[in-house]
Structures are given as structure tokens and as C-alpha cells.
Amino acid sequence: MLLPIGEPVDVPVELICTTQVPPLIVRATATLFDGSRYTVILQDEGRALEVGSRVILEFRGSESPRVLALVASIDQRTLVLDVQQSRPRDKREFPRMYGGVELRYSVVSPEDTAAIDAWSQGISQVGDDWFHPDPFMDFSASGLKFDDEETCKSGDILLMDLRIPTSNESFRGVARVVRLFTIEEDDDPTLGDDRTGTHAIAVEFVTLPTSAVEALMQFTLRLQGAIL
Numbered sequence: 001m002l003l004p005i006g007e008p009v010d011v012p013v014e015l016i017c018t019t020q021v022p023p024l025i026v027r028a029t030a031t032l033f034d035g036s037r038y039t040v041i042l043q044d045e046g047r048a049l050e051v052g053s054r055v056i057l058e059f060r061g062s063e064s065p066r067v068l069a070l071v072a073s074i075d076q077r078t079l080v081l082d083v084q085q086s087r088p089r090d091k092r093e094f095p096r097m098y099g100g101v102e103l104r105y106s107v108v109s110p111e112d113t114a115a116i117d118a119w120s121q122g123i124s125q126v127g128d129d130w131f132h133p134d135p136f137m138d139f140s141a142s143g144l145k146f147d148d149e150e151t152c153k154s155g156d157i158l159l160m161d162l163r164i165p166t167s168n169e170s171f172r173g174v175a176r177v178v179r180l181f182t183i184e185e186d187d188d189p190t191l192g193d194d195r196t197g198t199h200a201i202a203v204e205f206v207t208l209p210t211s212a213v214e215a216l217m218q219f220t221l222r223l224q225g226a227i228l
Helices: 113-120 210-227
Strands: 011-017 025-031 037-040 054-059 066-075 077-087 097-100 104-109 136-139 143-147 157-165 170-182 199-206
Touching: 011 037, 037 066, 054 077, 097 210, 104 113, 113 157, 113 170, 143 170, 170 210
Parallel strands: none
Antiparallel strands: 011 025, 011 054, 025 037, 037 077, 054 066, 066 077, 097 136, 104 157, 136 143, 143 199, 157 170, 170 199
């Protein structure tokens, strides 16, 4: 959506602040765009937002590009946002990127609730027999796709230990295998010829700490900035 420059508008938007834990989502209305700045009015006061906060501006109910902006000023519920970048919207719920995510995982049955609960509660530890695929993978805040051997099947549960470049922490997560297919069947041209393993494994997160979601979103923003 391209707003008319310098003319009053009344357009519903969302501000996503990924520096908050968990990420803060605030509903607002865009009232003016002067070509480099947006003026928005929050539905609530949004006390967690501060001048200098980095936010993603999304136009609700449209396929408009995502706008990365900095909060330039706050006057009660009125914010002025300095536009930094804009990027076409990914059709997924969360943007998908490629990057280095260190992953170790163990495969369990969905019925093995004892193992799943023990991992989620921090009782069990990473074992020597856990799989450790190449870290260059497709990632988003909702799941992963990576190369490995045929270690699992669709519907299996993966107990995951993640390390993300934007954080010094190690994160525990649980994911479900949604697809397993051979490298030859994966027609993604962005991965090139240097593939590792024999299969591509696509998983969706079942449980993941909010701090891990935050780190993945920050990593996404870092890579988007490098591309743009």
C-alpha cells in the first residue's frame, strides 16, 4: 500500500517491536506519510515503546511491503516513525531466511511424552548420539528446513538444542517433522550445489521459548538489512 504523500489518511497498521521479550505487537492507525516518516496513533498508550525503538510497520489486511522504522518521537499515543527500509512481504506468517543456525536434535515418537516433557523441563541432556546437521539452513520464527541423512519421518518429534547468532544462549525447543524429501526433490535454487546429507527435513516448532523467537526475528532483521 502506497500512501499518498502529505495527505491525511486513516489506515490500520501494526507495530512489531522485536527488542521486547516477548515481541511486542501494538495496533495503531497511520494518519500521515510525508515520504520518509509515518505518523501513527496507537490504540493504547504503548508504554513499552521508547524513542529509538526499532519496529516493523505492517499494514493490516494487505500485501503491502513490511517497513522497518525507528521511533523518532512519542507524544502520548502519537508516534512518528523514521523509515529505514522496506521489504516485500513474505507470504508466510513469519519471513523465511537462510543463515547459520547451530542445531542438535534427537528423534522421538509423538507418543513418547515422558521424553518430550523431560526435555522441555530441562531434566534430560544432549546426548552423544544426537544429530548435528550443517548449520546453513532455511529458518523462520515458525520452523526450520535443513539437510541431513534420513534420520526421521513425517510426524516424528524432534527435541532440539538451538544456537542462534544474535544470542549467546542455547535454546531448547520441540518441533514436529512436517516433510521429509530427498535432496533431488528439493527444487530450491538458492541452496546451490553444496548440499550436505541425502534428505531435506522441514519442521514446525511445537514449543519454543519467547527468547528464541526473539533471537530468530533479530537474526532475520540482521540478514534483511544485509540484503537490502
